[in-house]
Structure formats: structure tokens, C-alpha cells
Amino acid sequence: MMMHLTTNVRWALAGVAGVLVFATLMVWLIALTHPNKDYSELKLRMRSWWVMIGIFAGAMLLSPLASVVFFAFVSFLALKEYLSLIPTRRADRRVLFWAYLAIPVHYYWVATAWYGMFIIFIPVYMFLLLPLRMVIIGETEGFLRAMGSLHWGLMTTVFSLSHMAFLLVLPADKNPAGAGAGLMLYLVFLTQFNDVAQYTWGKLFGKHKVIPKVSPKKTWEGLVGGNLTTLLLAILIAPYLTPFSLTEAAGAGVIIGVFGFIGDVTISALKRDLGVKDSGSLLPGHGGILDRIDSLTYTAPLFFHYVYFLHY
Amino acid sequence: MKALLRWLFFVVIVRPLALIVIGLNVRHRERLPKSGPALIVANHNSHLDTLVLISLFPLRQLPQIRPVAAVDYFLRNRxxxxxxxxxxxxxxxxxxxxxxxxxxxxxxxxxxxEGAILILFPEGSRGEPERLSRFKSGVAHLAKRHAEVPVVPIFLHGLGKALPKGEAILVPFFCDVFVGEGLYWNGDKQGWMTDLDDAMHVLATEGKFSPWE
Incomplete structure (x- = not known):
């Protein structure tokens, strides 16, 4: 166990654990010094972080395959949450079933590192198959909406997110510092960190709204402050986990910061359209799983192709 | 032996199905009766309803929990x-x-x-998926006879999408389980049935559900 991870990645995981312990202590301290304020939501959120990071790190330590299975499961939860949230047609039950079946097949291509198939399976084959299956059922009312919303969901929750998993199976020799796991950890950590950093900067200094119609709590101060913090951190940790030069690391930091925000507000727009506040209730204190991985739906594919273009 | 079989069925099949394949969003879990006797009434859309309701309770309570089910359907073959x-x-x-x-x-x-937690579907059958139909009054007779027993209404949503009547393939959806406050018999059948109906409708409006037609 663990020997498949480079020393740096193991240290990075220890670092994540350290951040988690530190944050938990901070929450306790704040709650203790402000006894008349209610911090139960924040405590719930910390608890969910422990569970999420625990499972994520456990899968990483176990084996690369365990991590791929973990990401497949995340995709399953995200697709299920999406399909439970949006209007679907009763006639399409079996089409949705096929969409679910795409998850194990798609992650099989990931596990076997078959890049050519991985990159076209959902955008080409599932894209063509699902409407075909709908046509066989023959319900034309609402066909366009059903077809479009199903494919967007599959692209977002399965195809996009699976790029995190494909980082794991990239050839290790191109990145001696961290191998595939190092890149994946770099991406996931920075994306999640960026969310927290934007939130914190926004809470402290937020004034001017970026996109009030979609997400009234997002401010320029939060966005810029968060992105700069992420950029700085991206440069600082790149030598330990990635093959990036200084400029490349800065580029990665910008991609993760800016597009993390875009992914976030895209899911916000979806929720606003459907009239819900949270995408679900799977993660107490956070909301649903889409609320947690919204940023990754953008950063995962974009970061992946950035790395792939530069180094593989 | 039968108790063990039932326990195994719920631990190995039903719980993973309810919690992982389907996934439940339970609101007001604290309103579930901690011990029997109690009567759980819920709307009925799917065979999954019974399994999900049973899985809401801790395993040690399993022997106590008994769903009421139709003879003509469930006892039709050996x-x-x-x-x-x-x-x-x-x-x-x-x-x-x-x-x-x-x-x-x-x-x-x-x-x-005997002190059981009884599960009853007063709609009488699964009916059209994801539509509330009128409660039949058998539940009032039961409540009247057991005036000291709480009747806990539970609203279920989504299970009729996951496995509606007449379908063999289960399609995963997150499902909602909204638990209401226990009601007691108040002496008047009509009035009590209205109270129960109202309680179900109030629970139903807690959720925001996208159309499914």
C-alpha cells in the first residue's frame, strides 16, 4: 500500500490532513470565543469535509484503481443528483438507465488508459446512442429538451469529471515529482482551495457583485482575491507535484481560479433555473454533491488538456 | 432462522439499495417513533416504498416493523x-x-x-406514479381502535420514478422522505381523515419537485 504514490504526493496528503486539522481547530476556536453565535452549519461543513477527504485520500492510498472507482462513484452520485433535480420524461426511464450504464463503461476506458476511446465515448457514441434510444420509444413531445438536458448532464457529471481520473493513468515518467496522482491532487486541491478562498475573500471584503442575476453572493473582491491566492499557491506547490515550469504553473493557477468560478456559477444558474437553493442534501453543510464539485466540472477537463498539451 | 434471513435481506440487499443505489433525503428523521406501537402511513407508488420505510429504522428495531400488504397481491402464489x-x-x-x-x-x-410499528398505505394500491390519491378510511378505523397509538404520516417522493408499477428495471433517483408529526385519534372519523390528508399535503409542499410526465 501507498508505494505507488511518490514521496511528494504522500507528503502532500499529509499536508491536506494538516490543513484539515488546522481548519477544524479554527472552527472550534471561533465557536468557543463567540458562544452566542450559531456555528452549527460551519461545523457540519467541516464534518462533511472530513468524510469527503477521508474517502478520497483512502482511495488514493489504496491503489490507482481504487481512485478510479471512487471517481466513477462520484460521477454516479452527480448524475443521479442531476437527473433527480431536472424535469425528465416518464417515457425516458430506460434511456436514463442507458445513461447510467455509460458510467462503468466510460471509467473502464479510464482504468485501462485507453485515451482514444475515453475522449470520444461520451461526446460521440453516447451522444448518438441516447437520442436513438429515445426515438425507439417514440415519444416526441419534449424530445429536444429531454435529449439536450440528458447529454449536458452526462457531459458534465461523467465526461468532464472523469478527467480527474484520467490524470491518474497518465505515464508516470513524464512527471517524476508526483506522477499522475500528483497532478490529480494538485488540480483537486487547488480547485477546492479556490472555492474556499473566493468565499473567504468575498466574506471579508466583498462589495461589488460580479453576476447578481445568477449568483448574488459572488463579488469581484472574492473572485480576484481568491484567484490571486490560488495563483500564488499554484506556483508554490507546482515543483513538488507537477512537471510545470514557473510560467506553466502560473497558467495552471489562472485556469483553475478563473474556470473554477465559471463551473461554480454554471451550476448556480442551473439551480436558479430549477428554483432550488442546493442541488441536494448529500453533504450536510455543503448541500448536494453538485454543489461541491461544480467548479471541477470546468477545471478538470481544462486543466487536463493543458497538461496533456504541454507534457504528454 | 427466519429472523436471521430477514435481517440478512435487509442488511445485504435493502440497505445498500436504499442508501447507495437510490439515496434518501430524509427530513425530520427525529419524528420517527422510537418504539412501538405506532402506525406509519405513507403514500404508495412503488414496491420500493415498503423497503425504504423499513430501512429508515435502526436494525435492532427490525423485528418490530411490519408492513401491511394486500392478500390478493402478495399471497397469490406460494x-x-x-x-x-x-x-x-x-x-x-x-x-x-x-x-x-x-x-x-x-x-x-x-x-x-403486540407493540409493532405497523406500516400502512391508505391509498390502497400503488396507483399512478408520483400522484397522491385519496386515502381510504380503513386507517381511521385502525386509529379509532388504538386511540393511544400515534399515526405518523410520511410523504415519499421519487420512488415511483425509480420503480413504478409495472416496470422491472430500477432507475436510480434520489428520493425524498418527509416525516410528519404523529397524529392521535380525535373522535371524529371525517375530521380525522381530513387532518391526515392535510398533514400529507403539508409534507408534500415541503419539496420542490420538477415535473415528471
Whole structure:
């Protein structure tokens, strides 16, 4: 166990654990010094972080395959949450079933590192198959909406997110510092960190709204402050986990910061359209799983192709 | 032996199905009765309803929890009857009321008297998926006979999408389980039924559900 991870990645995981312990202590301290304020939501959120990071790190330590299975499961939860949230047609039950079946097949291509198939399976084959299956059922009312919303969901929750998993199976020799796991950890950590950093900067200094119609709590101060913090951190940790030069690391930091925000507000727009506040209730204190991985739906594919273009 | 089989069925099959494949969003879990006797009433859209409701309770309570189910459906052949009686643990109920057949609620009443948590679907059948239909008044008779027993309404949403009547393939959806406050018999059948209906409708409006047609 663990020997498949480079020393740096193991240290990075220890670092994540350290951040988690530190944050938990901070929450306790704040709650203790402000006894008349209610911090139960924040405590719930910390608890969910422990569970999420625990499972994520456990899968990483176990084996690369365990991590791929973990990401497949995340995709399953995200697709299920999406399909439970949006209007679907009763006639399409079996089409949705096929969409679910795409998850194990798609992650099989990931596990076997078959890049050519991985990159076209959902955008080409599932894209063509699902409407075909709908046509066989023959319900034309609402066909366009059903077809479009199903494919967007599959692209977002399965195809996009699976790029995190494909980082794991990239050839290790191109990145001696961290191998595939190092890149994946770099991406996931920075994306999640960026969310927290934007939130914190926004809470402290937020004034001017970026996109009030979609997400009234997002401010320029939060966005810029968060992105700069992420950029700085991206440069600082790149030598330990990635093959990036200084400029490349800065580029990665910008991609993760800016597009993390875009992914976030895209899911916000979806929720606003459907009239819900949270995408679900799977993660107490956070909301649903889409609320947690919204940023990754953008950063995962974009970061992946950035790395792939530069180094593989 | 049968108790062990039932326990295994719920631990190995039902719980993973309910919690991982389907996924439940339970609101007001604290309102679930901690011990019997109690009567759980819920809207009915799917075979999954019973399994999900049973899985809401801690495993140590499993022997106490008994769903009421229709004789004409569940006891129609020997294999199904064996499974329904021993593994699901149903209390059989005659849906067709005949004057000669005696008291149709006798078995349910007796089970409540033993201190069970009884699960009842007053709509009488699964009906059209994801539509509330009128509660039949059998539940009022039961509540009247057991005035000291709380009747806990539970609103279920989504299970009729996951496995509606007449479908064999389960399609995963997150499902909602909204638990209401326990009601007690108030002496007036009509009024009590209205209270129960109202309680169900209030629970139903807690959710924001996208259309499914």
C-alpha cells in the first residue's frame, strides 16, 4: 500500500490532513470565543469535509484503481443528483438507465488508459446512442429538451469529471515529482482551495457583485482575491507535484481560479433555473454533491488538456 | 432462522439499495417513533416504498416493523407468499371487504397490540406514479381502535420514478422522505381523515419537485 504514490504526493496528503486539522481547530476556536453565535452549519461543513477527504485520500492510498472507482462513484452520485433535480420524461426511464450504464463503461476506458476511446465515448457514441434510444420509444413531445438536458448532464457529471481520473493513468515518467496522482491532487486541491478562498475573500471584503442575476453572493473582491491566492499557491506547490515550469504553473493557477468560478456559477444558474437553493442534501453543510464539485466540472477537463498539451 | 434471513435481506440487499443505489433525503428523521406501537402511513407508488420505510429504522428495531400488504397481491402464489410473509414480514390484509369474512383489520390490530410499528398505505394500491390519491378510511378505523397509538404520516417522493408499477428495471433517483408529526385519534372519523390528508399535503409542499410526465 501507498508505494505507488511518490514521496511528494504522500507528503502532500499529509499536508491536506494538516490543513484539515488546522481548519477544524479554527472552527472550534471561533465557536468557543463567540458562544452566542450559531456555528452549527460551519461545523457540519467541516464534518462533511472530513468524510469527503477521508474517502478520497483512502482511495488514493489504496491503489490507482481504487481512485478510479471512487471517481466513477462520484460521477454516479452527480448524475443521479442531476437527473433527480431536472424535469425528465416518464417515457425516458430506460434511456436514463442507458445513461447510467455509460458510467462503468466510460471509467473502464479510464482504468485501462485507453485515451482514444475515453475522449470520444461520451461526446460521440453516447451522444448518438441516447437520442436513438429515445426515438425507439417514440415519444416526441419534449424530445429536444429531454435529449439536450440528458447529454449536458452526462457531459458534465461523467465526461468532464472523469478527467480527474484520467490524470491518474497518465505515464508516470513524464512527471517524476508526483506522477499522475500528483497532478490529480494538485488540480483537486487547488480547485477546492479556490472555492474556499473566493468565499473567504468575498466574506471579508466583498462589495461589488460580479453576476447578481445568477449568483448574488459572488463579488469581484472574492473572485480576484481568491484567484490571486490560488495563483500564488499554484506556483508554490507546482515543483513538488507537477512537471510545470514557473510560467506553466502560473497558467495552471489562472485556469483553475478563473474556470473554477465559471463551473461554480454554471451550476448556480442551473439551480436558479430549477428554483432550488442546493442541488441536494448529500453533504450536510455543503448541500448536494453538485454543489461541491461544480467548479471541477470546468477545471478538470481544462486543466487536463493543458497538461496533456504541454507534457504528454 | 427466519429472523436471521430477514435481517440478512435487509442488511445485504435493502440497505445498500436504499442508501447507495437510490439515496434518501430524509427530513425530520427525529419524528420517527422510537418504539412501538405506532402506525406509519405513507403514500404508495412503488414496491420500493415498503423497503425504504423499513430501512429508515435502526436494525435492532427490525423485528418490530411490519408492513401491511394486500392478500390478493402478495399471497397469490406460494413463492411470493413465503417471501412476503417471512422475509418482508408482511401483515396480510384483505382488500375486498366481505361481510362474511369477519374483521378485515383483525391481523393489523393484533400486531399493533403486540407493540409493532405497523406500516400502512391508505391509498390502497400503488396507483399512478408520483400522484397522491385519496386515502381510504380503513386507517381511521385502525386509529379509532388504538386511540393511544400515534399515526405518523410520511410523504415519499421519487420512488415511483425509480420503480413504478409495472416496470422491472430500477432507475436510480434520489428520493425524498418527509416525516410528519404523529397524529392521535380525535373522535371524529371525517375530521380525522381530513387532518391526515392535510398533514400529507403539508409534507408534500415541503419539496420542490420538477415535473415528471
Amino acid at each position: 413463492v411470493l407468499a413465503w417471501f412476503a410473509l417471512n422475509v418482508i414480514g408482511i401483515v396480510p390484509l384483505q382488500r375486498e371487504v366481505k361481510a362474511s369474512a369477519g374483521d378485515p383489520l383483525a391481523a393489523a390490530s393484533a400486531t399493533l397490540e
